Amino acid sequence: MPGKLHIFRLKADPPQYQANYNLEARSYVQVFDAAGVEEFLLHSSSLPVGEVNALLEELHSNGHTTETVVDLSESHLGVMGFTESPSDR
8 A cells, every 4th residue: 555755854964864654544754864765765665767866856955855655565664674653643
């Protein structure tokens, strides 16, 4: 089931980014350096390369980007380094 991916810049120097992945009522988070966020998007997000390049361009120029349809396997999120965020429930 697809979820929503939002990435924003935490620090400018050295660049550090936080990725939030929302899947229904659950949220997952991971912090990346610049190379890590690019590797994640290229190799783990299952997005086409052109879309990844557009997301990276938006991230670098605006400091944030959102992709509404990303299909990350919930069972692999922990292996990819994501941790579940506390819920408001």
